[in-house]
Amino acid sequence: MEEKEAKLVLDSFSGYYKSAEITVPSIEQREFGVGGFRKKIEGRHMGFGTNGMLHNYLVQDTPLYISHSIAYYKFPEATPMENKEWMGGDLVFDLDVHAGMFLSEAEIEGVKNDAVSLLEDFLIEDFGVEKKDTLLVFSGGRGFHIHIKSPQFRDLGGDERRELADYVGGVGLNYEKFFEAPDENKRVWGPRKTDWGYRGRFCRFLEKVLDDDPSSIHRGLKKPQEKAKLHSCMEDGNWSKTPIKDIIPRLRAVAERMKIGTINVDSGVTIDTKRLIRVPGTLHGSTGLIAKKLDKIEGFHPYHDAIAFGSEPLKIRVLENIGEQEFCNSTMGKMEKGEEKEVPMSYGIYLLLKGAATLS
Amino acid sequence: MELDFACRYPFTEEGKQAIIENNIQVNDEIAERAVQRVLNAMNWRDKEGRGIYDPTYAHLSDKLTEIGSYGAARMMLSHLRNRYLTNSFAVGEAKRAYAFLKGLEEGHPDIKRLQEEFGVVPEKREGKDTLPLATYVKFAPRSVDYRLVNRNVKGGRVEIRKKGAGVSKREDLRLLQEAIKIRVGHLGTIKNAPEIIRKHSERLMKSMPKVAPSKMSFEKGDNPPCIEKLLEAARLHQNLGHQGRWSLAVYLINKGVPYEKILGIFSNFPDYDERIASYQIKHAINRNYTMPACSMMLSYGLCVANCKVKSPLGWDEWKKRKRS
Incomplete structure (x- = not known):
């Protein structure tokens, strides 16, 4: 980016920060990292004693990107890392879409649905996180960050966080593990629809398949009485009631179609206990959009x-060439390569930062 | 009664109190027993409870020696700062405790006391025995059977199962064992160890098995990230679950690493037993096992990166393609 564009961008960022209210909880325990036009993180090991100091820095030394640690440290500015004395960290999930220059409406809806599912079905329903301990943030780029501040997760290490990330991503899910080996009476016990977590989801999905396309599992399931037996298995967990001998392998296709846990979580963010994450309320240096805290999505x-x-x-x-695009509550018209045009400041800065335009 | 508890579980608050109240000081007898304790931990076997010292009928002075030896062993390990020895000691002491616990009936006061002390107290939810999610992921063994994704999870609680069909161990006790291992493995630093500790630490080092753990000769990037992580565990003398060890052995065999070198790598694990490791590696060589695919590594919980290969053995090929 040329100097005049860079100056315009940074002056605009600084102007935004003059009136922005950015508050980082436990700021004195956070490490900060900043980035510029070359890299998203060009320097780290920075610290701010108060939110006022952070505000002054953002206005005067305006960075293109600023992130803080998910971790709390005793000495956030100390180097090397082990001298910082890690005291725990928030649990953070990052949902991202690999998009082109703009997110399409379908991609926006998709990632929003994933964020709702992650928050409601997994974090609140399964993990027992209280809504008040969650912070949902638009990343300013291509997705959302969910910060969990519940104390019970703070001291988890990377391996433990990986288990949580794998759970929400359905990584390593093996539906055969839902079924136990036959007991002394040769009965096979398996999942019930009232079961918790994936086991219950599996049964509820299977119920749908039984209603919509039972022969995809077994031809015999077209008969109402056979279907009823399988429903009954899911009521009390006794899977010996169905006469279909190889029912468990036959359910593999159902498990694969279940599409549970397809949430697109970047597990690298969740498992890294020293990760830097965009400061909520600041601007994203690749878009000029606000990493906005959201009460509802x-x-x-x-x-x-x-x-x-x-x-x-x-x-x-x-x-x-740039196609028609929704932006700033209106529709931006098509533009041809080489075309000069006046556009709203936010849209113009977005295109400058994407390398799709220069100042004319 | 209380001393018996401290004797069996010296890593507890009860153990600490017993040392203070009985003014147990390290002497040669206690230090000698401590050396033996560390060596036993390295060779400890959980077979029919053999090799476990049960203090129930012991003389009072023997009980005090037993409790003191745990403290003395920790002092020696703090002084030596040898990660291999420390991790072996932690694994051995945790297994020793498990051997006592597994013989007790459910709800036994000893189990309850330990569960409370370690914060691993199961609670009933909707008729199921459960642990808090964070506690579960902290203490669940790194094995496919304990992977969270295949568990009943709801409202921040994870169901733990009783021993029975498909469940080979009492899971509440297995998690407690892991919590004990973590506590025992956390050592403080000791700057100026007393003479008696220094003397016996030296003796401990001399009594170590002659086969020293082998150094790794792999360069970073020689192997895919999942295998690097397993090798890192060996380097740091951390315990690995069955699937981890098996995958590592099969990978190394398929890469043409000689038997002796694989055995050398396995000697870094804290509960290494040459006889068992040797049998397992030879068995894997003779059976000509194929490397688990990446999808299988995922289900084992061993995959740590999206490196765009289908099998860990495809790593070299992928690297070559990337370079060209």
């Missing part, structure tokens, strides 16, 4: 609701 649209700058015009020259 329904109705949120990143290109309308995470806008940091005003609608004053910015004259740009586009470097590639």
Whole structure:
């Protein structure tokens, strides 16, 4: 990026920070890292004693990116890492979409649905996290971050966090483990629809398959009485009641179609206990959008609701063909490569940061 | 009664109290027993309870020696700062405790006391025995049977199962064993060890088995991340579950690493037993096992990165392609 574009971007960022209220809980225990036009993290091991100090830094020495540690340290600025004295860390999940220059409406809906499912079905329902201990943040880029501040997870190490990440991602899920070896009466005990977690989800999904397409499991299941027997297995967990001898292997296809746990979590973020994560409320240096804290995700649209700058015009020259795009609560028209045009400041900065435009 | 508890489980608060109240000081007898205790931990076998010292009918002074020897052993290990010895000691002491516990009926006061002290107290939820999720993932053994993804999880609780069909061990006790191992393995530092500790530590080192753990000669990046992680566990003398060891052995065999070198790598594990390891490696060589695919490594919980190969053995090929 040329100097004049860089100056415009950083001046705009600084202007945003003058009026932004950014509060980092336990700020004195967090390590900070900042990045510029070359790298997202160019320097780390920084610390701020108060949120006021952070505010001054953002206004005066405005970085393009700023992240804080998910960890709490006794000495956040100390180096090397082991001298910081790790005291625990938030549990963080990162949901990302690998998108092109813009997220499509379908991608936005997809990642929003994943975030709701992660929060409600997994974190609250299965992990027992209280809503008040969660912080949902639009990352400012291509997805969402969910920060969990519950004390019970704070001291978990990387291996333990991997178990949690694998659970929500369904990694290593083996439905055959839902079934026990035959007991002394040769009865096979397996999952029930009232079971917890994946076992219950598996049965509830199987019920749907039985209603919609029973012969995909076994031809005999077209008969109502056979179907009823399988339903009964899922009531009390006694899977010996179905006469289909090889029922367990036959359910493999169902398990594979179940599509549970397809949540696109970047497990690398969750398991890294020293990870730096974008400071909520700050700007994303690749988009100029706000990493916005959200009370609810329904109705949120990143290109309308995470806008940091005003609608004053910015004259740009586009470097590639750009299609019609929703932005700043209106529709931005198509632009041809080489075209010069005035666009709203937020949209212009987005294109500058994506390398799709220059100032004209 | 209380001394018997401290004797069996010297890593508890009860054990600490017994040392203070009885003013147990390290002498040659206690230090000698401590050396033996560490060596036993390295060679400890959980077979029919053989090799376990049960203090029930012991003389009072023997009981005090037994309790003191645990403290003295920890002092020696703090002084020596030898990770291999420390981890072997932690594994051995935890197995020793498990051997006592597994003979007790459910709800026995000793089990309850230990569960409370280690914060591993199962509670009933909807008729199931459960542990808090965070406690479960902290103390669950790293084995496919304990993977969270295949467990009953709800409202921050994880069901733990009783011994029975398909469950080979009492899971509440197995998790307690892991918690004990972690506590025993955490040592403070000791700067100026007393003379008696230094003297017996030296003797301990001289009494160590002659076969020293083999050094690793792999360079970083020689192997895929999952195998690097398993080798790292060996390097740090950390215990590995069955699937981890088996996968590592099969990988090394398939890579053409000679038997002796594999055995040398396995000698780094804290509960290494040459006879068993040798049998297992030879068995794997003779059976010509194929390497588990990445999907299987995933289900074992051993996959640690998305490295775009289908089998860990495809790593070399992938690296070559990437370079060209």
